[in-house]
Amino acid sequence: MIEHLQAIFATSIIFIILLSVTALYCMLVSRNLIRILIGLELLIKAVTLLIALTGYLTGRMALAQTFIITLIVIEVVVIAIAAGIVIGAHRHNQSLDVRTLRNLKG
Amino acid sequence: MTSPLLFVALLMLLLLAGVWTVMTLNLLKSAIGLAITSVLLTLLLFLLDAPLAGVFELSVCAGLITVVFISAISLTKPLTGPEASERDRSRVKRFFFLPILIAGAAWVLYALGLRLDSPLPPAIAEMDVRQVLWNVRRLDLVGQILIILAGVFGVVILFKDRSDKKEAPKS
Numbered sequence: 001m002i003e004h005l006q007a008i009f010a011t012s013i014i015f016i017i018l019l020s021v022t023a024l025y026c027m028l029v030s031r032n033l034i035r036i037l038i039g040l041e042l043l044i045k046a047v048t049l050l051i052a053l054t055g056y057l058t059g060r061m062a063l064a065q066t067f068i069i070t071l072i073v074i075e076v077v078v079i080a081i082a083a084g085i086v087i088g089a090h091r092h093n094q095s096l097d098v099r100t101l102r103n104l105k106g
Numbered sequence: 107m108t109s110p111l112l113f114v115a116l117l118m119l120l121l122l123a124g125v126w127t128v129m130t131l132n133l134l135k136s137a138i139g140l141a142i143t144s145v146l147l148t149l150l151l152f153l154l155d156a157p158l159a160g161v162f163e164l165s166v167c168a169g170l171i172t173v174v175f176i177s178a179i180s181l182t183k184p185l186t187g188p189e190a191s192e193r194d195r196s197r198v199k200r201f202f203f204l205p206i207l208i209a210g211a212a213w214v215l216y217a218l219g220l221r222l223d224s225p226l227p228p229a230i231a232e233m234d235v236r237q238v239l240w241n242v243r244r245l246d247l248v249g250q251i252l253i254i255l256a257g258v259f260g261v262v263i264l265f266k267d268r269s270d271k272k273e274a275p276k277s
Contacts, residue, residue: 008110013227014215015117019124021211022204026128029200034178035128038136041171043123049120056154062235066243068151068159072166073250079171080153083178084264090182104277 005057012053019046033086033096044075044098113153121144125208129201131194133184144168158235204265 023046026039048068055064086096092099123146145168149182151160185193232238239247 003111005169008176010220011114011219012117014212015121017213017215018121018123018208021208022110022121022124022128025201025204025207029204032133032183034133034175035136038127038175039139041167042127042143045120045143045167048159049147049150052151052154052159057165060232062219062232062238063242065156065159066239068156069162069239070158070243070246070250072162073201074168076170077253077260079174080257081260081264083174084261086178087181088264091153094183096182098186 003008009053009057012049016046016050016053019049031076031097031099033098034083036084036098037086040082041075047071066075113150114148119164120150121208125204129204131197134176135178137172140175141168144171153269214267236268239275 020043023039027036030039033097034048048071049072051064052069054063055061055067089101090096098101120143123139123143125141127136130136130139142197148160148164148168151157152164183191233242
C-alpha cells in the first residue's frame with residue numbers, strides 16, 4: 001500500500017513540476033497580457049493538484065479540500081480584477097503588448 | 107484510489123492540455139484549452155476523493171473563469187494583417203523551446219527518481235469536509251468574504267462609467 005502511494009506521489013510530482021514549468025515559461029516569454037494571465041491560471045492548477053495530492057497522502061482530504069476551495073475563490077477574484085485591468089490597459093494603449101505599458105499615467 | 111493507470115493517463119492529458127493551451131496561436135483556443143485543463147483537473151480531484159473541490163473547480167474554473175477570459179478577449183481588438191503574421195512568427199520562435207524544455211525536465215526528474223522517503227503518517231479519521239470548513243477553518247470563510255467584496259469593489263471601480271468626469275473648461 002505504501003509503495004503504491006509512493007509511486008503515485010513520484011509520478012504526480014513529476015507532472016506537477018512539468019505543468020509549473022510550462023506555466024512559468026508562458027508567463028516569462030509571453031508578451032500578451034491575457035496569455036500571461038492564462039499562464040498564471042495554469043500555475044494555480046498545478047498548485048491545486050499539489051494540495052489535493054498532499055491531502056490524499058496524509059489522509060487529511062477534508063482540510064485539503066477546504067484549502068482548495070479558498071484557493072479557487074482567491075483565483076477567481078484575482079482573474080476578474082486582472083481581466084478588468086487588462087481591458088483598461090487595452091482601452092488606454094489600444095494594445096495588449098506588455099512592452100506598450102511604459103508609463104503609470106492613468 | 108481505484109485506478110492508478112487512469113490517474114496517470116489523466117495526468118498526461120493534463121500536461122498535454124496545458125502545453126497546447128500555452129502553444130496555440132489563437133487566444134480563444136487558448137482559453138478553451140484552459141477550460142479543458144480544468145475539466146481534467148476536476149477528474150483528477152474526483153479520483154483523489156475530493157468531490158467538493160472537484161465540483162468547485164468544474165463550475166468556477168472551467169465555467170466562470172473561461173467566460174471571463176472569453177469576455178476579455180472579445181472586448182479587446184485582435185491584431186490583423188501583417189502585424190498578426192509578424193506576431194505569429196515571433197511567437198513560434200519564442201515558444202519553440204518549450205517542448206524541448208519539458209522533455210529535458212521530464213528526463214532529469216525521471217533520472218533523479220523522486221521518492222517519498224519519509225514514512226507516510228497514518229491516515230487520520232477526519233471530520234467531514236463541511237465540518238472542517240464551517241467549524242475548524244471558520245476564519246478562512248471571513249477572509250473569502252472579504253476577498254470577494256474587494257473583488258466586487260475592484261470591478262466596480264475598473265468599469266465605472268467615466269461620463270461623470272468633469273469636462274475640461276473650453277477656452
